[in-house]
Amino acid sequence: MITPSYPPKPSPGDRIAVLSPGAGLPGLFPVPHELGLERLREEFGLEPVEYPATRKMGATPQERADDIHAAFADPDIKAVIASIGGDDQITVLPLLDRELIRANPKPFFGMSDNTNLLAFLYSTGIVGYHGATVMVQLGRPVAMDPLTAESLRAALFASGPYELRPAERWNDINRDWAEPATFASEPETRPGTGWIWHNADRVAEGRGWGGCLEILAGLLMADREVSHDLSVYDGGVLFLETSEEMPSGTEVFRTLRSMGERGLLQRFSALLMGRAKTWSFEQPNSAADAARYAVEQREAVLSALGIYAPDTLTVLDVDFGHTDPQLVLPYGGTIRVDGPERRITVTY
Structure with missing residues (x-):
């Protein structure tokens, strides 16, 4: 590598x-x-x-x-x-x-x-x-x-370094691109809820790696672009998010469990989990169902970490991935997660 x-x-x-x-x-x-x-x-x-x-x-x-x-x-x-x-x-x-x-x-x-x-x-x-x-x-x-x-x-x-900020307002509900009315007004947004921190008593800094969880699972199954020498990920910052396919909490847990069984999950010094996308055209959740889905995903992530990497500094609901607004993360670049200060800084 x-x-x-x-x-x-x-x-x-x-x-x-x-x-x-x-x-x-x-x-x-x-x-x-x-x-x-x-x-x-x-x-x-x-x-x-x-x-x-x-x-x-x-x-x-x-x-x-x-x-x-x-x-x-x-x-x-x-x-x-x-x-x-x-x-x-x-x-x-x-x-x-x-x-x-x-x-x-x-x-x-x-x-x-x-x-x-x-x-x-x-x-x-x-x-x-x-x-x-x-x-x-x-x-x-x-x-x-x-x-x-x-x-x-x-x-x-x-x-140089760039400090990420939680969204003051956000949205994950899509509108039909085939309808001209879609482009006549901005998407409706709702108030931001901030990021959720766990094991935030330390600072972690390392190279970012991860991406869309469903795609990463495919790479792992096909044995592509994931190093067999897992030490290359030591101290890195893992970032994961899910798509409009909206995998269940059980599916998220199983993917993370497989990463843990492979010995990969525990290599990283921190995990950033993107704000879950809770609505799709195939599954247009109500506000209550969307909130329930987001909770189930958070619980699945924390359950897997509790088994395989219980001490990992973790931040949930970070504004990247299939969410609006969307923060850009450097894939392979430096990410610094400061738990005591509740700050995430990336180097672009």
């Missing part, structure tokens, strides 16, 4: 690749995609460059791998961002040219199914960025959430 290092950052005016390593959903829902591209240009001063599979639903793994290779190999492209997640990005990983990508390191931004590529970059020696897809965060109706925009701007252009 190679120690991940930070790739050079872009500057305003640079070209940034927009790829769909997971699913070509921009082809089905052009409105949020075009809105995200516009914000990259007007609010961040970057010039987005699309590739052949960016808007192609059903693109083969090889077509998506070709886009990744082309973006990383092009010296005029200074960063890469995913349009959205997907479902089968794991099938792209065996087709990637690790040496080509290692020789041309660039910041990559993505989440959800893009956990696959982030884990690949980590094991290749490149720090990536968990968060900020074009269609979801950049394409948010009316305006980006200010907390998301501030975090993304720092991750894109800055290199």
Whole structure:
């Protein structure tokens, strides 16, 4: 395992690749995609460059791998961002040219199914960025959430420490991208509830690793991009979050239990657990059911830790992952969790 290092950052005016390593959903829902591209240009001063599979639903793994290779190999492209997640990005990983990508390191931004590529970059020696897809965060109706925009701007252009802040208001209920009315008003939000701290009597600092729990479980089952030498994760900061698939508390516990049985869970000095997504089109929970689901997930996480890593410094309901606003986390970069001061600081 190679120690991940930070790739050079872009500057305003640079070209940034927009790829769909997971699913070509921009082809089905052009409105949020075009809105995200516009914000990259007007609010961040970057010039987005699309590739052949960016808007192609059903693109083969090889077509998506070709886009990744082309973006990383092009010296005029200074960063890469995913349009959205997907479902089968794991099938792209065996087709990637690790040496080509290692020789041309660039910041990559993505989440959800893009956990696959982030884990690949980590094991290749490149720090990536968990968060900020074009269609979801950049394409948010009316305006980006200010907390998301501030975090993304720092991750894109800055290199020093950045202190994360709990959201004052948040949302996890989606609206239909096919309906024009969706983009006529901002999403409704509710008051923030802050972060929940456990074993907060110490400071932990290490390289971030993890991502979307469902995708990480797939990587573990396929034995891809997880080092067999578990000592490479010693002292790191594990960060996990769940998607709109909304796995049950039992499923979350079982995944963490398997990580514990493998000897992986106990390697980390701290765990950040993202605020659970509690609503989906398939399961439109009431407020009471959503709250109950969130409690069940917290209890599942703490139960698994109690068995395998009871002393781990843990922060629950952190604002990253499938939530709005969304904080960007450096995947392979430094994360500092200060329990006594109740502060989380990342190095972008």
